[in-house]
Amino acid sequence: MNVLQLLVGGLALGGNYALIALGFVIIYKSSGVLNFAQGGLLMIGAYTTYDFINVVGLQFWYAIATAMMVTGLIGIAIQELVLRRMMGRPEFTIIMVTWALLVILDQIPSQIWGQDMINLGDPWGLAMIKIGSLSIFTIDAWTLLLTAVAVSMIFLFFRFTALGVAMRAAASDLEASIAQGISPRLVFAAAWFMASALACLAGTMLSGGANVLSPDLSLLALVAFPAVVLGGMRSPWGAVLGGMIIGVAEVMTAALAAPYAPWLGHNFYQVMPYLILVAILIVRPYGLFGGAGGRRV
Amino acid sequence: MKKRDSVKTVLWVVLPAISVSIAVCFLPEFWLKLLIYAGIAAIGAIGLNLLTGNTGQASLGQPFFMGIGAYTAAFVGQDLAVYFPFWLIVATMLAAFVGALVGLLALRLRGHFLIIVTFALVFIGQHIFRNWNSVTHGTSGRSVDVGNGLLGENVFHVKVLSRDATYFILIWAFVTGLAWLTNNLLRGRIGRALMSIRDQELTAEISGIDVARYKIVAFVISSGTAGLAGALFAAYMQYTNPSEWGLLLAIQYLAMIVVGGMGSVAGSIIGAVAITLLPHCIELVSVHIPFIAQNPNDSGFMTVFALNQIIFGAMIIVFIIFAPRGLAGALERVARAAKKIIMKASPRESASSGNPAIGFK
Secondary structure, three states: HHHHHHHHHHHHHHHHHHHHHHHHHHHHHHOOOOOHHHHHHHHHHHHHHHHHHHHOOOOOOHHHHHHHHHHHHHHHHHHHHHHHHOOOHHHHHHHHHHHHHHHHHHHHHHHHHOOOOOOOOOOOOOOOEOOOOOEEEHHHHHHHHHHHHHHHHHHHHHHHHHHHHHHHHHHHHHHHHHHHOOHHHHHHHHHHHHHHHHHHHHHHHHOOOOOOOOOOOOHHHHOOOOOOOOOOOOOOHHHHHHHHHHHHHHHHHHHHHHHHOHHHOHHHHHOOOHHHHHHHHHHHOOOOOOOOOOOOO | HHHHHHHHHHHHHHHHHHHHHHHHHHHHHHHHHHHHHHHHHHHHHHHHHHHHOOOOOOOOOHHHHHHHHHHHHHHHHHOOOOOOOHHHHHHHHHHHHHHHHHHHHHHOOOOOHHHHHHHHHHHHHHHHHHHOOOOOHHOOOOOOOOOOHHOEEEEEEEEOHHHHHHHHHHEEEEEEHOOOOOOOOHHHHHHHHHHHHHHHHHHHHHOOOOOOHHHHHHHHHHHHHHHHHHHHHHHHHHHEHHHHOOOHHHHHHHHHHHOOOOOHHHHHHHOOOOOOOEEEEEEHHHHOOOOOOOOOOOOOOHHHHHHHHHHHHHHHEEEEEEOOOHHHHHHHHHHHHHHHHHHHHHHHHOOOOOOOHHHOO
8 A cells, every 4th residue: 555645645635624624714713603514515516516517518617616606605695694693692502503504505405416426527537647656536636736726815815905804803803803994794704705615616626536426525524623623723724734634644544444453443534533633632622723822701 | 388389299290290191091102102202302402401501511412422321221221131220220320421521521622622522422423333243233223122021011910001101101200300300400509500600611610619520510411311311212212223323413402402492491391392393293294285295206396304404404593593592481481471461451350340351452
């Protein structure tokens, strides 16, 4: 088993987790909402891409761009219709609302596109790239590239645009930012748009290549939670790095658990991220990169 | 004082006894079964509400502890062939013990981290249930053949009650007992401590409340009741499998306490009954809705299951936004309004006894 090959596969998977985790962090930082509905958006994003390719007949790249816009708008709609009414309510009830949204969103794809697995229709399929002794799926290479592009675009956005700076201001102190004339409504809408668009990108890449599109996709987004926690909840860089670590750990476990430790059981790799999560929180209750901070009175 | 006590006795003993016997005698089997499920759910929901509604520790871990209860009941009651009350006690104790361990970990976590860890627990638990073959018999599940000597059709070798009726009485006796205990607990020292932790942990700590100890107490009670509920469910169903103890169940339990009323014992029971009956009521109604497919293969706009889930999700959102205190809070408000009307009405009634309708305008 080629370790380098596993590493590349793990990083590609981790790139997808990083995109989802980044979406979580953007929403969490700007509005304080822990968004469990991200999985639903991931799935709907992927199915929307499918529709733009196979029903509308767009080229893959146009399809994915349009789908990202559409999913982003769905995100804004969720924020405007539901979560805006939840401002200032206890954290727990807001979390419950996002769970409820996930329960609803989860049912939509199977009703429109059916329960069966379908082929996304991406341009790569099972194509491989050979670099020396290393052969990697083309889609994995593209995933890594797209993750890098998306992540850098987001960081540039936060660094250099007025809205990005406003979002950072709102994240560090919402009341002070409102006093400076920043509209929280605009900030939250932008956060939901970005997170949903990222979820759409991740969903599409997760269901392309050797994988297929199925309603189970939404469960994958929950794996991004260990990544977010690893990154300390509020750090975008932490989320990206956490996603990569979780991805590599998952792929490595999938390859190594069966031959070397069969007593761990079937599909042990699926619980690996959660075990990492629990282990990290035992050692560092605020995440790997999270500051302990003070307890606010 | 004495009069109030006797009123309470009536409320806690006589009323449940009467309603249970009426239910056992007159309810059709279908509804009896549903109320058994609702009672089991109420046991778990009362515990979860104590932890989440009263202590403020949101947990998605309920299915994990229910699973522990179910498999322990199966292992102790069937494989080790231990008699009726003992497998139930062992199952409850073991779940409570694991809950204490989780509580120890949870002490270090605050707010969002806790809910994330507890949902991680559900996945880890399901993995263990799927793979610990000697106890759980793997993915396909196992039979749970326990307590049929004492909890079956024969009591003192005389066929008195059907199996459903026996379970119904047993389970609603548990619900009543647990509700009574929890109510007393909440009104006393422990309850006040728990609620002060929920409202302001730091202030509670400064006031000399041992926050760590009380949080663990709350975790132990909540996981213990979950274990009890899981064991009863497995024993009643005579079967259990790993996929029962998943994330959806966790959301359902949280929905019960949100819909019923956070921090209210009565709310837990009302919520458990409402959430348990909801899918069946929708099924009954859906026959008359044209665009609903009864089977996945039928043509139709959506399946009953999907409709169920969508209504379930929408209900949680609507309740959280428009009725933050749940059904229990709404009922309380109705009762208060009714009382007001009666109080207003009665003096005028006595003044113009000839025409009582005037009082209401």
